[in-house]
Amino acid sequence: DGGITQSPKYLFRKEGQNVTLSCEQNLNHDAMYWYRQDPGQGLRLIYYSQIVNDFQKGDIAEGYSVSREKKESFPLTVTSAQKNPTAFYLCASSIKGISGTYEQYFGPGTRLTVT
């Protein structure tokens, strides 16, 4: 089956530790994204990547880092510099459709809790 996988589903870390969230897609999509979701808020863009070895900061990139060494993979590292890392993290990918629209497909998410 084609899709986006994120692992793990739940992640617990102590404050001050870096943690890496995994995102893999087998849809052959060029673009990939990381979003953060907090209760009562919409999704906020952390980073995005249009092609391998290139990525751009989104609206809330501070305290996060990414890499894009392979088309299929776009891991997100939450560093100790992120002041409030506890959140639900969603990975997405997209491809340009026939109509010219970039429709995003989402993974199941990782819930990170930092104490």
Add this chain to the structure above:
Amino acid sequence: AQSVTQLDSHVSVSEGTPVLLRCNYSSSYSPSLFWYVQHPNKGLQLLLKYTSAATLVKGINGFEAEFKKSETSFHLTKPSAHMSDAAEYFCVVSSGYNDMRFGAGTRLTVKP
């Protein structure tokens, strides 16, 4: 700049009655508009999308939305709510691969 406003943070309906989730947008371009649904602790699933073709868009699970440029609205409707429709719904405006703006979401509750 683009933005989207979902006018209701919470909507409650009875099973079998109509659903209306309201969304207004602001965009300098001819936008693409989407509705996504999210069940608890899950990713987002695309319900439907508007891409400048027909203004009335039909999606999955009986949902549809109408694009009204004069009102800058893209409201989501369903004639008859089902218990399984209870979820969070997000309206999204986009002008390209790197510019998707999400609304804050509307939580739909369906009462038996």
